[in-house]
Amino acid sequence: MVQHWSDRLDASFAALSDATRRGVLDQLGRADASISDLAEKFHMTLTGMKKHVGVLEQAGLVTTEKVGRVRTCRLGPRRLEEETAWIERYRKLWASRFDELDNVLEELTRKERVDGRKNGK
CATH class of the missing domain: 1.10.10.10 (Winged helix-like DNA-binding domain superfamily/Winged helix DNA-binding domain)
Structure with a gap:
C-alpha cells in the first residue's frame, strides 16, 4: 500500500x-x-x-x-488529494519552524531594547 x-x-x-x-x-x-x-x-x-x-x-x-x-x-479522474496532503504536511512543518524563529527574533529584539535602555542611562 x-x-x-x-x-x-x-x-x-x-x-x-x-x-x-x-x-x-x-x-x-x-x-x-x-x-x-x-x-x-x-x-x-x-x-x-x-x-x-x-x-x-x-x-x-x-x-x-x-x-x-x-x-x-x-x-483525468485524479484530483491530487494525496499530493496536496503531502505538501500540506510539509507546509505545516515549515510554518511551525518559522513561527518559532519569529518568537526567537522577537525575544532578541526585546532584549536589545531593554539592554539599550540600561546602557543609555
Whole structure:
C-alpha cells in the first residue's frame, strides 16, 4: 500500500515538474483539446506533445480518447488529494519552524531594547 502511494506521488510530481505539462493541465482545465491543438498552442511537434500527454496520462492526470484520427485530451479522474496532503504536511512543518524563529527574533529584539535602555542611562 505504501509503495503504491509512493509510486503515485512520484508519477504525479514527475509529471508536474515540467512547465509544458503544467501548461497542458491548465489548458485542459479550461477545455478539452486534441493533441494537435495542444502541440500547436505550445509550439511543439506532435511527437513531443504525445510524449508529454503520455506522462500526464500515466500519472492519471489526463485521459485521452481517440475518435477517428483525432485523439482528444481531458483532465483525468485524479484530483491530487494525496499530493496536496503531502505538501500540506510539509507546509505545516515549515510554518511551525518559522513561527518559532519569529518568537526567537522577537525575544532578541526585546532584549536589545531593554539592554539599550540600561546602557543609555
